[in-house]
Amino acid sequence: MHKKLTQLLLTSAALGSLCLSFSLSAHAQVDAVYDQGSSALIRMLERLQTTASVLHTGAHPDDEDSALVAYHARRMNARTAYLSLTRGSGGQNIIGAEQADALGVIRTEELLQARRLDGASQYFTRANDFGF
DSSP: OHHHHHHHHHHHHHHHHHHHHHHHHHTTSOOOGGGSHHHHHHHHHHHTTOOOEEEEEESSGGGOOHHHHHIIIIISOOEEEEEESSOSTTSOOSSSSOOHHHHHHHHHHHHHHHHHHHOOEEEEOOOOOOOO
16 A cells, blocks of 8 residues: 555656646746736736737848837737848848858747737748848
């Protein structure tokens, strides 16, 4: 009886650790603290009162005005989005060796992380960024 209980506890602990590791890796991304719990509910209810929509556009990922996007999304409760014509694969990279498509992947992820913080949506076109 004691052996079965010990085995059950060890199995439960192992499964619990496994579940915890999956949930921690899923939350490794940037999440705004005001998009969780009751704060998120309050924000969603406030947004129901606003019919405004804003689309901010730029040719490259670094052309965005993050403060303006956050202002419209968070302060004015407008449905806000940023449309980047390219993914930034033709830009310069002074902090790493990534160029071309690899740089585009990094810039794309940076924009997606920024949108998680400022509450806006992110869109891209299929335009090719042919270099600097």
